[in-house]
Amino acid sequence: MTADFRHFYQKDxxxxxxxxxxQAQLSAAETALFKKHYDPKHREIIENYLTDYAVPMGVAVNFVVDxxxxxxxxxxxxxxxxxxxxNGAKIVKRAGGFSTSVTQRAMIGxxxxxxxxxxxATTQLITAQQTALLxxxxxxxxxxxxxxxxxxQLRIRRLGQGYLSIDLFVDVQAAMGANMLNSMLEAVAKSIGVLTKHNALMSILSNYATASLVRASCRLPVSLLQAGRYSGQLVAQKLVAASTVAQLDPYRATTHNKGIMNGIDAVAMATGNDWRALESGAHAYAARDGQYRGLSTWTLTGQELVGTIELPLPVGIVGGSIKINALAQLNQRLLGVTTATELAKTMAAVGLGQNLAALRALVTTGIQQGHMHLQLKSLALAAGATTAELPVILQRLEQAPQQDLATTQQLIATLRQSKEETHD
Structure with missing residues (x-):
């Protein structure tokens, strides 16, 4: 049987x-999940609203930025x-923390x-009227x-095949600025149409925010990098080598940058920013010279490891969904940021700290050692373990020859059966 979805958007x-x-043949218990996480305000934010989808929020500690x-x-x-x-921030904190800089903050449309x-001739016409168009x-x-x-500012670029891009640079202050920029672009497009007798194909912001670049760096004595049997000097050398591979090989660079964006996206979500826009801009910037490369680099200068990252981060602290998201506003207070620039600088530092921790693990103990314990927690919860049962289940799961859902469910059943027998 197929449900009738005509005019679905008009239905309550x-x-x-x-x-x-x-349509999906859901049980009553499954359908009840929609109501459990329902928020009437969110009907006004997206179309065809059903329910809220919860993602965990935590806090990273040890960050010192500027x-x-x-x-x-x-x-x-x-x-x-x-x-x-x-972990990455803790290492950097011992060396004085992260240093950051922003040379410009503007959105481009x-x-x-x-x-x-x-x-x-068209370029000349537009250039002559730049002040009026602004x-x-x-x-x-x-x-x-x-x-x-x-x-x-207005910038004119020849795209080839008869296409011309007139780029408008706008200082959007504390906002992400998408809506205000698009309104300004449409107004300017009409004036350009009258001026040049060419109607615009489209007027739209660009998420390639090269006028909102943020740079973060840190300098670490190699002694801070020691890990188990690996000396700090050896870890530093291996980390530099891993960084070099991310500059040479797009296969490695993609995963290198995914790790960086793990941190940046998480802060973007916590502060109500558009993480999809940040992702697209960051990856475009990673390929700015024609090859996709790592966004961060690590070099060894004497007894110091130097890390740098640069990427576009056009973030905001007002407007958009921020004004209707109480947690986003609360998280700004947790961060202690009062400007969009401070937020962008902190996010760049998070990306670099994330990258440091990932590369250090990769070139020493491997990424799975610490990661697997947390993955096993997720597996145990997915199998139905309660938080009270977790410590015992994790201990038994770590010793099990197979670590899969069926094994975990059997361990939970065995634990519960033994508890029942004890009570009997």
């Missing part, structure tokens, strides 16, 4: 859940991410013209100027 919440339950201690909230379902970030026959942009969002922001 009860009708939607009933239709979904019918001399300021930071408690870093992170939202992630992946084990080891918060532990690794805290594109107005794309097509079938431009005389590129030079004024048009500001008039589309006057409150931004009052807060100290506004349109800053």
């Amino acid at each position: 919440w009860a009708e939607r859940t009933a239709l979904v339950a019918e 001399g300021t201690p930071r408690l870093v909230p992170m939202v992630t379902e992946e084990p080891s991410v918060i532990a690794a970030a805290s 594109q107005i794309v013209l097509e079938q431009v026959d005389d590129v030079a 004024a048009v942009a500001d008039a589309a969002h006057p409150s931004l100027q009052r807060r100290g922001g506004g349109a800053r």
